[in-house]
Amino acid sequence: MNIIYNKIFLEHDTGVHPENKKRLECLGAIPETTIENGEKYLELYHTKKYIQRVKEACSRSERLDSETVTCPRSYDAACYAVGAAVMSSQSNDFALVRPPGHHAYPNQSSGFCIFNNIAIAVQKKVTEGKKVMIFDFDAHLGDGTCKFFYNTDKVLYWSLHQFPAFPGFGDVDEIGEGKGKGYTINVPLPAESGDDIYMNAVEALMPIAEQFNPDIVAVSAGFDGHHKDTLLNLRLSVNTYYKLGRLLSTKFKNVFATLEGGYNTDTLPQCLFNFLDGVNNHTMRFKEEPTDSRIIVFDEFESRLVRLENILSQFWKL
Helix, strand or coil: CCEECCHHHHHCCCCCCCCCCHHHHCCCCCCCCCCCCHHHHHHHCCCHHHHHHHHHHHHCCCCCCCCCCCCCCHHHHHHHHHHHHHHHHHHCCEECCCCCCCCCECCECECCECCCHHHHHHHHHHHCCCCEEEEECCCCCCHHHHHHCCCCCCEEEEEEEECCCCCCCCCCCCCCCHHHCCCEEEEEECCCCEHHHHHHHHHHHHHHHHHHCCCEEEEEECCCCECCCCCCCCEECHHHHHHHHHHHHHHCCCEEEEECCCCCCCCHHHHHHHHHHHHCCCCCCCCCCCCCCCHHHHHHHHHHHHHHHHHHCCCCCC
């Protein structure tokens, strides 16, 4: 898995804001990739009215919502982020992009996200007849992505996220509707969950992913679950991101990813490069002491996991 990156993503200027260009600058000198403009793919997910609204708002540097900032170059950066995500889905690479995407809905922005990069890339694969699993390990639920694929059995959406937290959804009983019932897996992690809880959850539910047997795995790679991240209260070490990359590449043949969250610019590079090392079966570059969870947190997690497994056992063998 290689990195797909272009300096145009630095031109989305958000000023003093958690989602700013330092999130990519902190990674050092990343070789640039020639990226296609993803504007032609936007209507796979977004409405024409919303696309036009974004274009106009960016031209005036207007906020799309209380949290999502724009500047005159934001529209182009967001379109190229979509293009990078689509490219990564074709080459099994990592789209190192901003703005992120998984909170964006077809007709509205949300949570720093303008266009839903991962959902567009996945929907393109679905139109090509592929069966896709979305593995969203950003510590916020990717509510835009989750909602869009909530009624289909062609996409398995699996998210591990802190709950309760923004955006306020993602409890165990949110499992899809209609043909998609059973194809959404929301794993609500209690605050202060550590490495032990996280990997327990992944291993407990991996049999569902294997039974679904996707043609391709799309990863919403957010690194805000790290214990030093500024927006949430999970306690993951950099080791877990290596383990996730290793596990995904061992279990599945085709895996691509796109950057979502991760706001501590000191630790984001370690998390990202550890994930890539895991996928690529390289030695883990960065190590920390593993984190464990207090008994009260583990008890709450186990209660939630039992509820989730009971619900999903109607649809899958666990």
